[in-house]
Amino acid sequence: xxxxxxxxxxxxxxxxxxxxxxxxxxxxxxxxxxxxxxxxxxxxxxxxxxxxxxxxxxxxxxxxxxxxxxxxxxxxxxxxxxxxxxxxxxxxxxxxxxxxxxxxxxxxxxxxxxxxxxxxxxxxxxxxxxxxxxxxxxxxxxxxxxxxxxxxxxxxxxxxxxxxxxxxxxxxxxxxxxxxxxxxxxxxxxxxxxxxxxxxxxxxxxxxxxxxxxxxxxxxxxxxxxxxxxxxxxxxxxxxxxxxxxxxxxxxxxxxxxxxxxxxxxxxxxxxxxxxxxxxxxxxxxxxxxxxxxxxxxxxxxxxxxxxxxxxxxxxx
Amino acid sequence: xxxxxxxxxxxxxxxxxxxxxxxxxxxxxxxxxxxxxxxxxxxxxxxxxxxxxxxxxxxxxxxxxxxxxxxxxxxxxxxxxxxxxxxxxxxxxxxxxxxxxxxxxxxxxxxxxxxxxxxxxxxxxxxxxxxxxxxxxxxxxxxxxxxxxxxxxxxxxxxxxxxxxxxxxxxxxxxxxxxxxxxxxxxxxxxxxxxxxxxxxxxxxxxxxxxxxxxxxxxxxxxxxxxxxxxxxxxxxxxxxxxxxxxxxxxxxxxxxxxxxxxxxxxxxxxxxxxxxxxxxxxxxxxxxxxxxxxxxxxxxxxxxxxxxxxxxxxxxxxxx
Numbered sequence: 001x002x003x004x005x006x007x008x009x010x011x012x013x014x015x016x017x018x019x020x021x022x023x024x025x026x027x028x029x030x031x032x033x034x035x036x037x038x039x040x041x042x043x044x045x046x047x048x049x050x051x052x053x054x055x056x057x058x059x060x061x062x063x064x065x066x067x068x069x070x071x072x073x074x075x076x077x078x079x080x081x082x083x084x085x086x087x088x089x090x091x092x093x094x095x096x097x098x099x100x101x102x103x104x105x106x107x108x109x110x111x112x113x114x115x116x117x118x119x120x121x122x123x124x125x126x127x128x129x130x131x132x133x134x135x136x137x138x139x140x141x142x143x144x145x146x147x148x149x150x151x152x153x154x155x156x157x158x159x160x161x162x163x164x165x166x167x168x169x170x171x172x173x174x175x176x177x178x179x180x181x182x183x184x185x186x187x188x189x190x191x192x193x194x195x196x197x198x199x200x201x202x203x204x205x206x207x208x209x210x211x212x213x214x215x216x217x218x219x220x221x222x223x224x225x226x227x228x229x230x231x232x233x234x235x236x237x238x239x240x241x242x243x244x245x246x247x248x249x250x251x252x253x254x255x256x257x258x259x260x261x262x263x264x265x266x267x268x269x270x271x272x273x274x275x276x277x278x279x280x281x282x283x284x285x286x287x288x289x290x291x292x293x294x295x296x297x298x299x300x301x302x303x304x305x306x307x308x309x310x311x312x313x314x315x316x317x
Numbered sequence: 318x319x320x321x322x323x324x325x326x327x328x329x330x331x332x333x334x335x336x337x338x339x340x341x342x343x344x345x346x347x348x349x350x351x352x353x354x355x356x357x358x359x360x361x362x363x364x365x366x367x368x369x370x371x372x373x374x375x376x377x378x379x380x381x382x383x384x385x386x387x388x389x390x391x392x393x394x395x396x397x398x399x400x401x402x403x404x405x406x407x408x409x410x411x412x413x414x415x416x417x418x419x420x421x422x423x424x425x426x427x428x429x430x431x432x433x434x435x436x437x438x439x440x441x442x443x444x445x446x447x448x449x450x451x452x453x454x455x456x457x458x459x460x461x462x463x464x465x466x467x468x469x470x471x472x473x474x475x476x477x478x479x480x481x482x483x484x485x486x487x488x489x490x491x492x493x494x495x496x497x498x499x500x501x502x503x504x505x506x507x508x509x510x511x512x513x514x515x516x517x518x519x520x521x522x523x524x525x526x527x528x529x530x531x532x533x534x535x536x537x538x539x540x541x542x543x544x545x546x547x548x549x550x551x552x553x554x555x556x557x558x559x560x561x562x563x564x565x566x567x568x569x570x571x572x573x574x575x576x577x578x579x580x581x582x583x584x585x586x587x588x589x590x591x592x593x594x595x596x597x598x599x600x601x602x603x604x605x606x607x608x609x610x611x612x613x614x615x616x617x618x619x620x621x622x623x624x625x626x627x628x629x630x631x632x633x634x635x636x637x638x
Contacts, residue, residue: 023449025445025449042449045480047476048472048475048476048479050472050475050476052438052468052469052472053437053438053441053469053472053473053475053476055438056435056437056438056439056441056442056469056473057438057439057441057442057445057476058442059438059439059442060379060427060438060439060440060441060442060443060444060445060446061442061443061445061446062442063422063427063428063439063442063443064377064427064442064443064446064447065446065450066446066449068442083432083435083469084435084438084439084469087432087435088430088432088435088439092428093634093635093636093637094413094634094635095410095413095414095418095428096409096410096413096414096418096420096422096428097408097409097410097411097412097413097414097420097634098411098633098634098637099409099410099420099421099422099423100420100422101637102637132635133635133636135636156637156638157636157637
């Protein structure tokens with residue numbers, strides 16, 4: 001085991017999988033010095049600022065026997081390529097009746113908190129959850145990002161990786177040996193018995209901070225990190241809520257039609273789990289506003305440890 | 318003509334097959350026998366035929382919503398095409414795609430795309446794959462004047478150009494995007510000039526002259542296969558039918574214009590040339606007509622006799638294993 005940063009773990013995943021599979025190609029608007037150095041310009045390509053053809057080329061490569069990585073830098077730029085992601089990548093396996101695989105990894109950075117304002121701070125993963133045919137990973141630690149990216153680069157489907165900008169420097173223990181993390185397997189980041197907190201991406205760490213404080217008050221919080229939104233580990237979430245009887249979902253994205261909404265639904269619509277609820281589930285999400293620039297406003301609209309603590313106290317009644 | 322007689326007759330047969338296929342598909346649609354929509358290729362047969370005839374078996378094409386012609390010219394099985402249009406399980410896409418999404422990956426047809434211009438980025442990626450493979454494969458993407466208006470067109474030509482990718486951008490300029498004339502929608506009214514701005518060689522050719530299409534295609538294919546980078550060809554043509562076979566969008570084009578283009582039928586023009594050159598006889602023309610009609614009739618019978626998919630099949634193929 002070594003301790004390395006989240007961004008470093010991601011880079012290692014790519015470097016290792018590029019070694020493993022010579023037919024992998026990286027497409028990005030920024031140069032990738034490490035990939036270029038080891039694998040050359042043919043496999044580590046710099047594109048013009050043209051998101052549609054960047055993603056479309058990844059699809060064309062993937063349908064022609066290659067494995068493609070489309071690095072869109074930030075999730076916000078992904079909207080330019082929505083047709084290629086939603087109308088093409090998501091549907092292409094299906095509408096052609098399964099004639100070909102399309103192994104594509106699309107990487108996009110998400111998250112607010114650094115005054116990048118409305119257009120550069122978004123967390124849009126729930127929009128893509130609503131489009132069947134995509135897989136979505138949402139790593140929150142160095143260990144998770146490396147294992148999930150390696151799994152994504154061995155998956156024969158279009159996978160979108162949403163990677164939080166504020167986690168780049170976060171150190172974590174990473175094994176020396178080759179490993180992957182299967183999709184649809186949530187991680188119980190902290191076990192507990194009084195309340196279940198399902199948290200996404202960077203919010204996992206806010207939730208863990210809140211849980212640590214609640215320990216001092218004798219409240220045992222279970223923190224679950226789904227790690228992948230599609231497929232989503234419903235069983236682990238339901239099992240936890242059945243145990244604790246209380247559910248909070250923490251999601252930095254705006255509340256309406258969020259991934260948090262989906263997680264609440266999968267709990268409440270399951271008769272067995274619903275029967276065990278001791279209080280209504282609570283979402284702690286971004287407020288329904290574009291992300292403002294000035295720090296006091298930006299922090300006001302975002303979820304954080306304090307808001308999670310307030311929610312925990314609320315569901316405990 | 319530097320084309321052998323067998324090839325000419327084969328291309329004549331292909332054009333006729335495309336024509337009769339789309340006539341029949343349109344007829345069945347109007348009868349209510351097939352669901353969805355049919356975007357007829359009638360009038361444009363020479364382009365798909367001449368271009369695909371100049372390709373290698375392992376070259377790849379990307380098609381669009383008006384794609385039956387491209388598929389047939391590349392060698393697709395008309396039975397499985399018809400079955401797909403009928404929504405049957407035996408169709409190319411197991412009934413999951415229909416007319417607009419027919420594909421045959423085994424013979425290099427990377428699918429028909431229903432979003433205008435969306436095939437261009439995908440074809441550009443396929444051309445990158447061809448370049449990386451180093452086997453001399455090339456890619457052809459078919460699209461219309463409408464696609465030249467889209468952002469994805471601009472991005473694809475630009476990227477193919479800077480990376481010198483082996484791709485032919487085959488523009489079937491049939492003068493209209495639904496009812497909008499290209500002279501209105503394309504600034505400058507000159508599509509090849511637009512393409513040339515992306516630093517690639519361009520040609521413009523009479524898309525209803527099969528010989529001209531084929532000879533142009535051969536020259537362009539040779540150049541692209543050699544490694545000179547992308548090539549843009551405008552094939553000037555006209556579609557006989559309205560945008561699609563449904564009366565939800567009226568055909569607002571001038572009737573005299575439609576009639577005058579029908580007189581330039583690519584099939585009759587080739588037929589006349591072959592007769593005058595003594596390459597074919599009237600009797601052989603009639604024989605080919607009968608044979609083609611038999612093939613189409615057989616395709617329809619196959620489609621009718623094929624089973625519909627099970628409703629639950631809807632949940633398969635969303636993901637690859």
